[in-house]
Amino acid sequence: MNHRPAPSSRSRRAVAAVMGAAAALVLVSCAAEPAEPPASFGSFDEVLAEADGQTVDLWMFGGDAQGNAYVDDVLAPAAAQEGIILRRVPITDTADAVNRVLSEIQAGRTDGSVDLVWVNGANFSTGRQAEAWRCDWTDVLPNMDLTDQDDPLLLNDFGTPVDGCEAPWHKAQFTFFYNSATVTDPPTxxxxxxxxxxxxxxxxxxxxxxxxxxxxxxxxxMLSEAGGAEKVPLAYSEEAFDEHAPAALDALDEVAPSLWRAGATYPRDEQALNTLFADGEVDIAMTYGPATLTDLVASGALPDTTKVLTLGEGTVGNASFLAIPANASDPAGAMVVANLALSPEQQAAKADPRTWGQFPVLDPARLDADQKALFDDLPASPVVPAYDELSRNAHGELAADWVPALDEAWRQAIPGPR
Known part of the structure; x- marks a missing residue:
């Protein structure tokens, strides 16, 4: 038998860790002399005038070759036509960008080295708690009018209200895939x-x-064991954790002996899982970035018998955003880049599976005929179905505070070296 601590003691430790980290971040943000509030812009014309000639440093995860190429070869040249130099700063973890912003704010810098961050989830929430993001700027962007103002994925970021503190960039959908050569009757x-x-x-x-x-x-x-996403409250609480987490941990504990290597060890990340899948050691895998599957199959990194597995109850989906630090050196230029990234031309280019394959955030009902044609003309992926199919019955992410609490509970509850 696996002996795990009582759920309440697990959750109290997790809550203490989360709250302690949040308190530390608030202290960091308050330790410096208060910075002058960022200048606001009354119109996008004012933004364009201020942005001309600026250099925008976009800090983003550098491990996605397609994403890097899109920014360097498509978005940056388009920004140059607006009179802006867009410079991609590769990082290994988005938290690196948030930490840089917080440390510079603590030091009292108003000319921060980070102008724009590709962000979502806990990293966005961390910045909100520390008041590290510029807010109330997205309404100035003309291309925000092309998004659905009531889309829940664009209104909340892992349970944290967006409130004009970040501009949507693309959507993602948690997705399972399988080897159709070995799995003839896939689960649903x-x-x-x-x-x-x-x-x-x-x-x-x-x-x-x-x-x-x-x-x-x-x-x-956890959502499945609870009987559906609607059964678990979006906001984290000890009571909700104690009600819903144990069943998920029990289910994973029960299945552990049947896993690869009898659950004695686990892949360290998605790339390691993909390697096991490509080598024929496992038959079902998963990703939160299904856009990558098209290129992975085309390049031979995954077998050509790879197929997406859609679940009847749906899976979790979210959106990625672009955020501007409160102390950004060139916020006007960052706003122009964020607006450009929302244009139908850029959203369609990014959605092309030969470029990056990311799902757009634009509302088709708000596009004119020529703009719709940009998306209609895109080649269909032989691997990944259309977003409408992939996101059927989708549910939004839980609040960010669920993440560290569940991760720590899993670490304590599930046996085996990791």
């Missing part, structure tokens, strides 16, 4: 996947939380 529910794993020992696994993909899978299991 999350519980079905766990049952399949039990019936096919050694042929399934998932990345170990707190890896991003493994962490999402853990949350999906």
């Amino acid at each position: 529910t999350l519980q079905g996947i766990l049952d399949w794993a039990t019936d096919h020992p050694g042929r399934f696994t998932y990345p170990a939380p707190p890896d991003f993909t493994g962490s999402v899978f853990l949350r999906e299991v």
Whole structure:
């Protein structure tokens, strides 16, 4: 038997860690002399005039080759036509950008080295708690009118209200995929996947939380065990954790002996899981970035028998955003880049699977005929279905505070070296 601490003691430790980190961040933000409030712009024409000639440093995850190429070869040249130099700053983790912003604010710098950040989830929430983001600027962007103002994925970022503190960039959908050469009758529910794993020992696994993909899978299991996403409150609380987390941990504990290497070890991240899938060691895998599957199959990194597995109850989806630090050196230029990134031309270019394949955030009902044609003319992916199909019955992310609490509970509850 695996002996785990009582849920209440797990949750109290997790809450203490989360609250302690948030308090430390607030102290960091308040330790410096208050900076002057950022200048506001009454119109986008004022933004354009101020932005001319500025250099915008976009800090973003550098491990996505397609994303890097899109920014360097498509977005940056378009920004240059607006009189802006867009400089991509590659980082290994978005938290690196947030930490830089916080440290510079603490030092009293009003000419921060970070102008724009590709961000969402806990990193955005951290910045909000520390008042590190510029807010109330997205309404000035003309292209925001092309988005659905009531889209819940664009209004809340892992439960944190966006409130004009970041501009949407693209959408993502947690997605399972399988090898159709070895799985002839794929499961269609999350519980079905766990049952399949039990019936096919050694042929399934998932990345170990707190890896991003493994962490999402853990949350999906919790939602499934609860009877659906609507059963779990969006906001984190000890009471909700104690009610819903134990069933998920029990389910994963029960299936562990049937996993790859009998659950003695877990892949460190999504890339490691993809390697196991490509080498034929597992038959089902997962990603929060299904846009990458088209290129991975085309390049031979994944087998050409790879197929997407959609679940009847849907999976979790979210949106990625572009945020401007409160102390950015060139906020006007950053606003122009964010508006440009929302243009139909850029959204369509980014949606092309040959470029990056990311799902657009624009509302088709708000596009004119020529703008719609940009998307209609895109080649269909032979691997990834259209977003409408992939996101059927989708549910939004839980509040960011759920993430560290569940990850820590998993670490304590699930046996085996990791």
